[in-house]
Amino acid sequence: MPSFSPALDALVEQFAKLPGVGVKSAQRLAFHVLSLPQEEAEQFAQAILNAKRDIHCCPVCQNLTEGDGPCPICASPRRDESTVCVVADPKDVAAMERSREYQGLYHVLHGVISPMNHIGPDDLRIRELVERVSGGTVQEVIMATNPDTEGEATAMYLSRLLKPFRVKVTRLAYGIPVGSHLEYADDATLMRALEGRREI
Amino acid sequence: MPSFSPALDALVEQFAKLPGVGVKSAQRLAFHVLSLPQEEAEQFAQAILNAKRDIHCCPVCQNLTEGDGPCPICASPRRDESTVCVVADPKDVAAMERSREYQGLYHVLHGVISPMNHIGPDDLRIRELVERVSGGTVQEVIMATNPDTEGEATAMYLSRLLKPFRVKVTRLAYGIPVGSHLEYADDATLMRALEGRREI
Numbered sequence: 001m002p003s004f005s006p007a008l009d010a011l012v013e014q015f016a017k018l019p020g021v022g023v024k025s026a027q028r029l030a031f032h033v034l035s036l037p038q039e040e041a042e043q044f045a046q047a048i049l050n051a052k053r054d055i056h057c058c059p060v061c062q063n064l065t066e067g068d069g070p071c072p073i074c075a076s077p078r079r080d081e082s083t084v085c086v087v088a089d090p091k092d093v094a095a096m097e098r099s100r101e102y103q104g105l106y107h108v109l110h111g112v113i114s115p116m117n118h119i120g121p122d123d124l125r126i127r128e129l130v131e132r133v134s135g136g137t138v139q140e141v142i143m144a145t146n147p148d149t150e151g152e153a154t155a156m157y158l159s160r161l162l163k164p165f166r167v168k169v170t171r172l173a174y175g176i177p178v179g180s181h182l183e184y185a186d187d188a189t190l191m192r193a194l195e196g197r198r199e200i
Numbered sequence: 201m202p203s204f205s206p207a208l209d210a211l212v213e214q215f216a217k218l219p220g221v222g223v224k225s226a227q228r229l230a231f232h233v234l235s236l237p238q239e240e241a242e243q244f245a246q247a248i249l250n251a252k253r254d255i256h257c258c259p260v261c262q263n264l265t266e267g268d269g270p271c272p273i274c275a276s277p278r279r280d281e282s283t284v285c286v287v288a289d290p291k292d293v294a295a296m297e298r299s300r301e302y303q304g305l306y307h308v309l310h311g312v313i314s315p316m317n318h319i320g321p322d323d324l325r326i327r328e329l330v331e332r333v334s335g336g337t338v339q340e341v342i343m344a345t346n347p348d349t350e351g352e353a354t355a356m357y358l359s360r361l362l363k364p365f366r367v368k369v370t371r372l373a374y375g376i377p378v379g380s381h382l383e384y385a386d387d388a389t390l391m392r393a394l395e396g397r398r399e400i
Contacts, residue, residue, distance in 0.1 A: 005266045007247075007254040014247040018229050029218050031291060033248055034255055034264065041252040045245040047207075047214040048233055052241045054207040055234055064234065066205045091231060 008034070060132070062108040062125040064090045073097075073106060080104045082139040086129065086158060088112050088146060096144065104142070107132065112145055112154040121157065129158070133165045140168040147174060208234070260332070262308040262325040264290045273297075273306060280304045282339040286329065286358060288312050288346060296344065304342070307332065312345055312354040321357065329358070333365045340368040347374060 008030060015026035033041055055064050058071035061084075065071035073079060073093075083104030087093055093106050109124040132138060141162055145151035159169040174192035176185050185193070208230060215226035233241055255264050258271035261284075265271035273279060273293075283304030287293055293306050309324040332338060341362055345351035359369040374392035376385050385393070 005255055005264060007251045007266055008264065011247045011251040014244045019232050020225070020228070025220070027291060028220070030251065031289070032219050034251060036252075038252060041248055044214045045248040047211045048241055048245040048248075051207045051211040051230065051234060052236075052238060055205055064205060064208065066207055089231070091227060 057108075057110075057125075061106045062110065062128055063093050063106055064108075078103075081137050083142065084129075084132065084138050084140070085142045085144050086155075087144050088151065088154070092144065104140075107141075109145070109154070112150040113157060114150045124154075126158065126161070130161065130165075133162055133167055138167055140170060143169065143171045147172075257308075257310075257325075261306045262310060262328055263293050263306055264308075278303075281337050283342065284329075284332065284338050284340070285342045285344050286355075287344045288351065288354070292344065304340075307341075309345070309354070312350040313357055314350045324354075326358065326361070330361065330365075333362055333367055338367055340370060343369065343371045347372075 011030040011033065012023070012026045015021055015029045016023050018026075021029070033044065036044070054066045056066075057063065058065045058074055060070045060074040063071050063073070069075065080103045084107050085096060085102060085104055086107045086109060087096065088109050088111060090108055093108060096102050096106070107125070107129045109126065109129070111119055111124050113119060113121055113124065129141075133141065141158075143155035143158065145155050155171060162169055173196055174189065175196055176182065176189065176193050182190075211230040211233065212223070212226045215221055215229045216223050218226075221229070233244065236244070254266045256266075257263065258265045258274055260270045260274040263271050263273070269275065280303045284307050285296060285302060285304055286307045286309060287296065288309050288311060290308055293308060296302050296306070307325070307329050309326065309329070311319055311324050313319060313321055313324065329341075333341060341358075343355035343358065345355050355371060362369055373396055374389065375396055376382065376389065376393050382390075
C-alpha cells in the first residue's frame with residue numbers, strides 16, 4: 001500500500017502486531033480509529049495505559065488484579081483455602097468462575113511448558129506454586145491446564161514436582177462435552193470418556 | 201464474565217467497539233496488550249494519539265493526509281488536474297494508486313448516501329466536490345464508488361448534480377474480474393460485461 005501518512009502506517013503496524021489481526025484488518029481498524037471523535041480515540045489510548053498501570057499479578061495466585069494486596073478471590077473468606085486449581089491463563093480463571101461450581105482458590109501459571117516455543121518451567125509461575133503448597137494449608141491441587149499435549153505435559157511435570165509435599169493432585173475429568181453428540185466426539189475423547197465411566 | 205478488574209473491563213470494552221471484533225476477540229486482544237512490555241503498550245497508545253493528532257483531511261481532495269496544505273497527490277505537478285476520480289473512502293484511493301494506472305486527482309466522499317443509515321448528501325464531502333468542479337479546471341469526473349446499491353445511487357446523484365457544470369461524468373467499467381472464471385460470475389455482472397463489450 002502506498003504510504004501517504006507515516007502516522008497512519010504506524011497505527012496500522014500497531015494493530016497488525018495484535019494476535020489474529022492481518023494487514024488488511026489492521027488497516028480497517030486504523031481507519032476506524034481515525035474516524036472516531038477525538039474524545040473516544042483518547043479513551044482508547046487511555047484504556048491501554050490504565051490497564052498497563054493498574055493491573056498486576058496477585059502476589060498469592062498470580063492472577064491479574066488491581067489494587068494492593070491479594071486479588072478478591074484470594075482475599076475472600078468464603079473460598080476454600082485447602083484447594084488450589086492450577087490454570088494456564090487468567091482467562092481460564094474467568095471460565096472456571098463462570099461455572100459457579102468451584103469454591104477453592106486458583107494458581108495461574110501464565111503459560112504452559114512448551115519446548116517448541118522455548119518456554120521452560122522457569123518461565124512460568126511454578127516456583128510460586130511450590131511455595132504455596134509447601135506452606136501446608138493446601139490439601140488438593142487440581143490440574144486444569146488445557147487437554148492438549150503441552151497442557152498434559154505441564155500437569156504431569158507439576159504433579160511430580162508436588163509429590164514430596166503429600167498433597168492430593170487431581171486432573172479435571174475428560175469426557176463427552178455436555179450437549180454434544182457422540183458421533184462427533186473424536187476417538188481420544190471417547191476413549192477417555194469410557195475410561196472415566198461412573199456408576200449411575 | 202465476572203469482572204475482576206475495571207481497568208481490564210474498560211480495555212476489553214474499547215477493543216469490542218472496533219468493527220468486526222466480538223467480546224471473545226476483545227478479551228484476547230486485551231490480554232495480549234497486558235502481556236506486552238510497558239514500552240510497547242505505550243507505543244500502541246501513542247500511535248493512536250499521534251494518528252488522531254497528525255492526520256486530517258486534505259483541503260482539496262478530502263483524502264487523509266499529514267502536514268499543512270494539500271496532500272502529496274493534490275500537490276504533485278505530475279498529476280492531471282483535469283480529471284477527478286470520486287471514491288467513497290481513503291482506502292479506495294490506496295487501491296486505485298496500487299494499480300499505477302490513474303494519473304488524475306481524487307475526491308474522497310467519506311461515505312456514500314445511505315438512507316438506511318441516515319447518511320444524506322450533507323453528511324458527505326459533496327459540497328467540496330461541487331466547488332472543485334465549478335472552478336472550471338476539471339474536465340472529467342470518474343465515479344468510482346462501489347458497484348452496490350448505495351454506491352450506484354450516490355454516483356447517479358452526483359452525476360445529476362454535476363450536469364450543470366458541463367463536465368464529462370464517467371463510471372468505472374463493470375465486467376468479469378481479471379483472472380476469474382465465467383462460470384462463477386453472477387448474472388448481473390455477466391449482463392454488464394455483455395453490455396460493455398468492446399471490439400478487439
